[in-house]
Amino acid sequence: MANELQQTLTRIINKSNILVEKYHALEENNGALASEKEQLLEKIEQLKKDNERMRQEIEYLKMARVITPSLDDVGEARKNISKLVQDIDKCISQLNQ
Secondary structure (H helix, E strand, C coil), X not given: CHHHHHHHHHHHHHHHHHHHHHHHHHHHHHHHHHHHHHHHHHHHHXXXXXXXXXXXXXXXXXXXXXXXXCXXXXXXXXXXXXXXXXXXXXXXXXXXX
């Protein structure tokens, strides 16, 4: 009977040692996961900031496109200026006569 108790006690001790080892391994894994979680949260915050900055840049580019004249507008303005210069030249030549 004492032998059976000794074997039972030995089995319990072995199982408890295994449980302690597993607990330490899980604790270590948990620490690594917590560290990885923090890094990922920091990365998420940085990506959110980058995303917001890019959204603002898109808005600025949209506004700049609205303000900037198109190539057609530039061509039309050049034609008008050219016509005005020709009219001024005609007026000057008429004044000189």
